[in-house]
Amino acid sequence: MRIRSWNGWLSLLSVAVVLALWRISTAWGWVDPLFVPPPHRVWDAFLEIVREGYKGSPLAKHIGESLKRLILAFALAAATAIPLGLASGYAPKFRALIDPLVEFYRPLPPLAYYTLLVLWLGIGDSSKIALLYLAAFAPLYIAVSAGVARIPRDRILAARSLGAGRGSVFLHVVFPSCLPDIFTGIRTAVGMTYTTLVAAEMVAAVSGMGWMVLDASKFLRSDVIFVGIILMGLIAVLLDLLIRFAERRQVPWNGKE
Template sequence: MILLLWTVSTNSKWIDPLFLPTPQSVWFALLDLLQEGYKGSSLLEHIANSLNRLFLALILALVTAVPLGILCGYSKYFRAIFDPIVEFYRPLPPLAYYALLVLWLGIDDKSKVALLFLTGFAPLFITTASSVQKVPRDRINAALTLGASKWKVFVFIIFPSCLPDIITGLRTAIGVTYATLVAAEMVAATSGIGWMVLDASKYLRSDIIFVGIILMGTIAMFMDWIIRWFQRRHFLWVGTED
């Protein structure tokens, strides 16, 4: 219905093509980007640059937020140290402190990855810490009674119990990180989908803007679908939605 309304309204000249291009012009713009690229880089290179920044930041967030979240959820002393720090910067708009990251790390990918890392760290940390606190204490005490060390309790009891919630936190982290990625590329970048959309807006290329928006939404939906598929396949007892 949306596509039909879009086609009828634009081809009937109800809306100025400058503000809303026709589906045909968007399609031809996509074909042109696939063949010619944009500003010296192919469309796949722009997508790859964006995803490279995103995945690097998510990997860093996973390997730091999950272990630290488990420790903070298990120990009130660790939680007293790290939880106020995370709760302080979590509500801040990412672009508010991005200027500092640019000053410290430069305008290249280091500052962007650092911004995305901080954005994805908070939801993963909070979800993990909250999940640890929900693990039944009887389960932990039973493992300790049977001779398990604290290390084995973390690895074989707490972490598997928290894994479904960690995956859910990862979905949230991907969403906020992906939105921040586009904003970061619009502020200071020379490649990426977000930069391409911003640069096209300077020349009133609304067809390229729509191509970028559609690609960004499609990639985000695909990544979320992968996470939901993994949940349905490995955590059937959680009752994830279709």
């Protein structure tokens, strides 16, 4: 408990140092306030957006629209990537069919194929959710597939020697064994989806956190940009904490071997 408490104080200290450097650099004129506004300007912009909204929409709507796109895309990715990853790790022939497709598109920048998604699916939310889905699918699929491949062969053979069928081995041995890798893939996939959010809201969007940041950049509203970035970062941290909490509940044995 003491170690965790000390680590927590270190985290708070690092945040305090960054905030202090930000305050000092703007107060002493080390940076141009047009590009790096002082903290009080960012706070004032935040209060203004909370009270009056941004471009006619309340802040809750911008946050809700972004989270809606992100959650829908991630839910679709989890519903497909986890089963396909499990099957690929368990059946090498199936993996040979899926891997080339994933490895082909995985290194591509999202904007490289976003234009195609807009042509195919239109400028509405469908193309945005599809882009976020592709961003989440690859890291989650790879993590799950690698997790299944790392399961000791002896563990599977021991279950079969006790009379377990293929379905029982898959359900009671393979899936629980790769749960830590699944949660690792989930955390990575959420991060990748979040980083693609701005690109997804670049085309024909009128709401969302990413759109708000991009729109503010057109008018050099660096205070609004900072508000958007800080809010996106805080929401991402909250999502990661929720995933880690679920991991501790569902995989209590992880890290204790």
